[in-house]
Amino acid sequence: MEYNVNTMPPINIVTIDYKQYLSVSEISSIEHEVSIMETREAAGIEALRIVQEQRGWVSDESLYAIADLLNMPEAELEGVATFYNLIYRQEVGQFVIHLCDSIACHLTGYQQIYQAINTHLGIGYGQTTGDKKFTFLSNVCLGGCDKAPTMIIGKQHYQQLTPENVIDILNDLASQESEHD
Amino acid sequence: MIEIIRPLTQLVNLQSPLSLNDYISEGGYQGASKALHDYSPKQVLDLVGDSGLKGRGGAGFPTGMKWSCVPMFEADDDNAPAFKYLVANADEMEPGTFKDRYLLEGAPHQLVEAMIIAAYTIAANRGYIFLRGEYHLAGKRLQQAINEAYQQNWLGKNIQGTNFSFDLYVHTSAGRYICGEETALINALEGRRANPRAKPPFPQISGLFGQPTVVNNVETLCNLPHIVKQGADWFKALSPNSDSGTKIYAACGRVKSPGLWELPMGTTIREILYQHAGGMAGGFKLRGLLPGGASTDFLLPEHLDTPMDFDSIAKVGSRLGTGGLIVLDDKNCPVAMVLNLMRFFAQESCGFCTPCRDGTPWAVEVLTRIEQGTGRKEDLDTLYNLCDFMWLGKTHCALAPGAVEPLKSALRYFSDEFEQHIDNGCCSYQQDNIVNKSLTLQSSQGGAVHG
Ligand SMILES: Cc1cc2nc3c(=O)[nH]c(=O)nc-3n(C[C@H](O)[C@H](O)[C@H](O)COP(=O)(O)O)c2cc1C
Ligand code: SF4
Ligand code: FES
Numbered sequence: 289m290e291y292n293v294n295t296m297p298p299i300n301i302v303t304i305d306y307k308q309y310l311s312v313s314e315i316s317s318i319e320h321e322v323s324i325m326e327t328r329e330a331a332g333i334e335a336l337r338i339v340q341e342q343r344g345w346v347s348d349e350s351l352y353a354i355a356d357l358l359n360m361p362e363a364e365l366e367g368v369a370t371f372y373n374l375i376y377r378q379e380v381g382q383f384v385i386h387l388c389d390s391i392a393c394h395l396t397g398y399q400q401i402y403q404a405i406n407t408h409l410g411i412g413y414g415q416t417t418g419d420k421k422f423t424f425l426s427n428v429c430l431g432g433c434d435k436a437p438t439m440i441i442g443k444q445h446y447q448q449l450t451p452e453n454v455i456d457i458l459n460d461l462a463s464q465e466s467e468h469d
Numbered sequence: 470m471i472e473i474i475r476p477l478t479q480l481v482n483l484q485s486p487l488s489l490n491d492y493i494s495e496g497g498y499q500g501a502s503k504a505l506h507d508y509s510p511k512q513v514l515d516l517v518g519d520s521g522l523k524g525r526g527g528a529g530f531p532t533g534m535k536w537s538c539v540p541m542f543e544a545d546d547d548n549a550p551a552f553k554y555l556v557a558n559a560d561e562m563e564p565g566t567f568k569d570r571y572l573l574e575g576a577p578h579q580l581v582e583a584m585i586i587a588a589y590t591i592a593a594n595r596g597y598i599f600l601r602g603e604y605h606l607a608g609k610r611l612q613q614a615i616n617e618a619y620q621q622n623w624l625g626k627n628i629q630g631t632n633f634s635f636d637l638y639v640h641t642s643a644g645r646y647i648c649g650e651e652t653a654l655i656n657a658l659e660g661r662r663a664n665p666r667a668k669p670p671f672p673q674i675s676g677l678f679g680q681p682t683v684v685n686n687v688e689t690l691c692n693l694p695h696i697v698k699q700g701a702d703w704f705k706a707l708s709p710n711s712d713s714g715t716k717i718y719a720a721c722g723r724v725k726s727p728g729l730w731e732l733p734m735g736t737t738i739r740e741i742l743y744q745h746a747g748g749m750a751g752g753f754k755l756r757g758l759l760p761g762g763a764s765t766d767f768l769l770p771e772h773l774d775t776p777m778d779f780d781s782i783a784k785v786g787s788r789l790g791t792g793g794l795i796v797l798d799d800k801n802c803p804v805a806m807v808l809n810l811m812r813f814f815a816q817e818s819c820g821f822c823t824p825c826r827d828g829t830p831w832a833v834e835v836l837t838r839i840e841q842g843t844g845r846k847e848d849l850d851t852l853y854n855l856c857d858f859m860w861l862g863k864t865h866c867a868l869a870p871g872a873v874e875p876l877k878s879a880l881r882y883f884s885d886e887f888e889q890h891i892d893n894g895c896c897s898y899q900q901d902n903i904v905n906k907s908l909t910l911q912s913s914q915g916g917a918v919h920g
Binding site: 324325326327329330331332333334336337367368371372373374375386389390391392394395396427428429430431432433434435436440443445 | 552561562563564565566567569570601602603604605606636638640641642643644645646657658659660661662663678719720721722723727728729763793795796797798801805806809810812813816817819
């Protein structure tokens with residue numbers, strides 16, 4: 289089959305204004321961060337955090353939208369987003385468990401806590417439960433080494449974990465009303 | 470008995486930190502007031518230099534000397550930069566370290582006051598507190614303190630009727646250990662990937678957005694209000710040793726009462742471990758310890774009487790680092806401990822330079838093999854070589870040499886353990902610890918969700 293440029297259907301190039309993916313309040317929070325920085329890109333990390341706070345994670349659309357808003361190349365913002373541990377570039381569950389696996393928690397047996405969570409929820413690091421309630425991640429030292437083992441879920445630090453009390457914590461959270469329902 | 474003076478922690482209240490008014494009625498902001506009204510920036514600089522204050526962020530660099538490199542300008546100088554910056558390093562991600570969190574959560578106004586003094590001295594008009602993302606409570610309390618300080622003109626324009634103006638902001642990090650390295654921190658503040666920068670130029674000359682910038686650790690800064698208020702001699706007299714002031718020491722691991730304590734600089738390891746941390750927890754014996762966080766060399770029980778000051782710890786082959794003891798007991802495997810530390814460094818390596826990017830995961834691979842009982846005799850040579858490849862001067866920043874410190878000292882002090890793992894084809898600590906074993910086998914990825 290021969291292709292004739294003249295008879296081929298025209299290619300539609302759609303320019304999407306990704307900025308529309310951001311809400312008014314997200315944009316105003318991001319612009320506030322921009323205002324205390326010398327350059328627009330400098331607010332990139334805070335912008336990713338602001339959007340993640342609203343939406344749980346940073347989707348491609350959100351990333352493009354922030355890059356557009358800050359007048360920076362998407363690839364550069366992607367490089368930034370993937371560099372940092374606390375920016376999620378994949379969808380996560382309602383509760384993200386960050387279990388500390390650094391040295392004080394190692395010496396005091398975070399392995400047992402890992403095992404308890406793993407058995408209870410049926411997920412390992414990097415996985416999300418089927419009901420999208422929990423995502424399980426490791427974290428470096430959480431600054432609670434004197435009360436190890438420790439973890440963070442949301443903004444809450446949990447310390448002096450035992451294989452028993454960690455299950456109580458998870459059950460409590462699971463029984464909470466889902467924020468998004 | 471002489472009462473120990475604890476300037477840094479006396480006003481700490483973790484339950485509910487002092488509001489600005491309460492902090493003032495306890496003597497707060499007197500240091501800042503004295504600096505702004507009674508001293509020129511040069512006088513404060515000399516005072517801090519005379520006090521002998523050294524950085525508490527790990528390297529122990531004299532604070533006065535660091536500040537003295539910042540270019541100063543007359544008010545009408547056309548060459549003066551638009552901004553100079555002061556940054557408080559509140560990234561605190563060194564495993565085994567939790568002292569800055571205590572100061573941030575318990576006495577946020579102390580840091581704000583300290584930053585006013587430091588900024589005045591170097592004539593910086595903008596400041597950032599670079600806070601690690603996981604410290605949510607600290608972030609909330611700092612913002613609250615900053616708001617109060619603005620309301621009462623301790624921040625903003627013409628502070629307390631002087632012609633000094635200073636704005637202060639909290640930047641919350643998105644999490645990466647390397648952000649604590651001061652030039653990487655500057656890149657992070659500029660919204661970039663946190664790769665360290667080449668030095669020179671030093672940040673004091675060209676730092677944040679190319680402008681003169683000073684980065685100091687939270688604990689270092691928190692000493693300033695007290696030094697200005699009480700003088701250099703008072704500060705020196707806090708410690709019986711050559712290093713001045715107090716230090717917040719900590720202990721974690723299987724000790725009876727893990728925690729932190731503000732003590733005279735140069736308190737011995739023995740006193741910290743046995744008097745304050747209560748000794749080892751029941752049923753455990755002391756094998757060794759890292760004196761100042763994850764990136765310091767192991768010390769042994771024979772070093773217990775070493776004073777915890779910069780020089781004394783260096784003399785016995787380690788570093789004071791952050792002053793947080795990480796204690797290894799006799800029921801934890803030294804090889805597994807080093808493996809855990811090395812995994813941390815491999816994961817947190819920024820990937821910029823080859824020795825570290827490739828060397829740390831390589832060391833993890835070899836250590837994993839030894840720990841699992843499939844190590845070979847040559848593996849020890851490989852580890853020695855890696856210690857050499859990643860040593861000071863061969864990498865772009867100090868992360869990799871920091872990773873080497875616990876490894877090379879463990880190879881020296883626990884060589885019999887390494888050899889037994891290889892000879893016996895197993896880890897004797899793990900025989901009745903199936904959970905440990907299954908986790909060692911797990912990948913070291915930690916399940917990142919970075920796409
Ligand atoms: C890999 C790495 C991580 C660091 N992390 C921190 C940190 O979390 N907090 C800190 O104050 N200093 C940290 N430092 C030291 C800083 O680079 C810098 O020396 C320090 O903030 C200077 O402050 P000081 O002079 O008050 O000690 C780190 C250094 C390296 C090489
Ligand atoms: S030593 Fe490691 S952390 Fe430092 S620049 Fe090189 S790769 Fe990055
Ligand atoms: S090592 Fe787990 S909290 Fe510090």
